[in-house]
Amino acid sequence: MSQFDIVIKEFQQRRLEKEIVSQQVKHERLQQLRELAQVADIEMRQRKRKQRNYQNQSF
Secondary structure (H helix, E strand, C coil), rough: CCCCHHHHHHHHHHHHHHHHHCCCCCCHHHHHHHHHHHHHHHHHHHHHHHHHHHHHHHC
């Protein structure tokens, strides 16, 4: 293997490693967004229930 081939292989290896890390970060961020969306959904449902209860008590 020539020095050039070695450098090319190292470059490709680093590129693959960066891509793997990038995919992991993307996956983690998507998971965090899903969790935040679930929390927001739960909070919205609770607020709607409280508003309904308040409106029912007002009448």
